Amino acid sequence: MPAAMLPYACVLVLLGARTAEVLGTAGGGRLRWEPHCQQPLPNRVPVTALLPPRLEGPWISTGCEVRPGPEFLIRSYTFFPNRLFRAYQFYYRDPLCREPAHSLLIKGKVRLRRASWVTRGATEADYHLHKVGIVFHSRRALLDVAGRLSRTQTGRDCAQRLPPARAWLPGALYELLSTRAERDCTAALGFTMHELSLVRVQSHLQPQPPTGPWLVEELYLGDIHTDRAERRHYRPTGYQRPLQSALHHAHPCPACSLIARSDEHHPPVLPGQAALPLRLGGRWVSPGCELRPAVLFLTRLFTFHGHNRSWEGYYHHFSDPACRQPTFTVYAAGHYTRGMPSTKVLGGTELVFQVTRARVTPMDQVTTAMLNFSEPNSCGGPGPWSLGTERDVTATNGCLPLGIRLPHIEYELFKMEQDPLGQSLLFIGQRPTDGSSPDTPEKRPTSYQAPLVLCDRVARDFSRPPQHRPLLQEPLGGGARCPRGALLPLLLLVLRLAFLEWL
């Protein structure tokens, strides 16, 4: 595997699923966690992928999304049985999607092609646009878009078809693309719908909304290149955050009905939300199997120790979209800096991460053999690898065959949110789509990956001494909703940590 394929994987935070005997004695003399945090969703809430995907129906964002740039937007797409679709993209000035800037109305046709050979579990599709219209919700938004268009010659022609700012009319729709008029200003604006060329529909039962088990359907569409200049050419190999069916979305979702009711003249204005300060302390896990462009399936588990600003992480890699067939696991650890509010991505916090230590565990024959045959001293010291056995690769400055280089620095963007159930979510910066790592301040992400959920606040991050800590208290920041069925192990874990602390 070329090094470039595993950029971040190896870098930030493969988080800490110290694979463990649940309640047994700590193996090898090392402290071990109970494993309930390490592979949350795949083992617990079964996810069903619909193949071929059924697109029909209304699909909506469940909150404000951030695209590289940054761009803040909300999507609401409807697919009709005759393959036609109508998509709204609502753009905002602010990261909470409260100040609409402009809205796009996009109409066209989409045709599913075949199962993707590149991205297992995805279906490739072709699309055609018939019409793209834009509505400006303020004079300033009109000026912004006209300014963006004016950077190229074709764009300037397009900008001339927009009214001068003083003639801005609320509610007027301007055509950016019309097949009938043979006009296309979308390129000048950097707009594409390539996200429609890779689709996946997934459903699962939400175990415990207020009303009992509930079907949730998700539509995954292709990812957006992190480099704006590449967007028009890039064919997605990963996904964005999924849209949810407007009829079968997770509950509660205060934004959903607002979004489902909106149109280009009435963009949703989301309810205000108190900004959450970044409190990293604790363990954070992927709520499901994640896909990285280029193409990796993985789950992540990170532990941040707020008091000494150190972190450790495990990345569990898999060869399949359900994250059932493990290939290898990387453990990485290091330090991070104090966070600074981002001036570029409002609502985000900038940090710098250092990776100073790493360990690798091959989990299948192919990876074991590959490591076995790697150049001497390119990945761990001398000696053979064996399946399932973890080896430290710090002394060889990482593991070249897996693209892990140590020491390593990453410029990061983080954000915390609370979902409507009060569960804490941690958003970590999107990795550059070209497979490089954000190792300079200029490459710092401007958008986020799928969020991790707080599994529990690590006991040691509580400032009170452990013996005064009520066991099983609601973790600060509300993260109690560990993967289901985890209550007993959690109790034992807390007991055990408390015990170990006092050894």
Ligand SMILES: *[C@@H]1O[C@H](CO)[C@@H](O)[C@H](O)[C@H]1NC(C)=O
């Ligand atoms: C930071 O603190 C945690 C727990 O309190 C400990 O496990 C870890 O080793 C410390 N890290 C460093 C680098 O000192």
Ligand SMILES: *[C@@H]1O[C@H](CO)[C@@H](O)[C@H](O)[C@H]1NC(C)=O
């Ligand atoms: C790795 O190398 C060791 C020793 O050379 C050998 O016993 C083992 O079978 C090899 N494993 C794989 C998967 O190639």
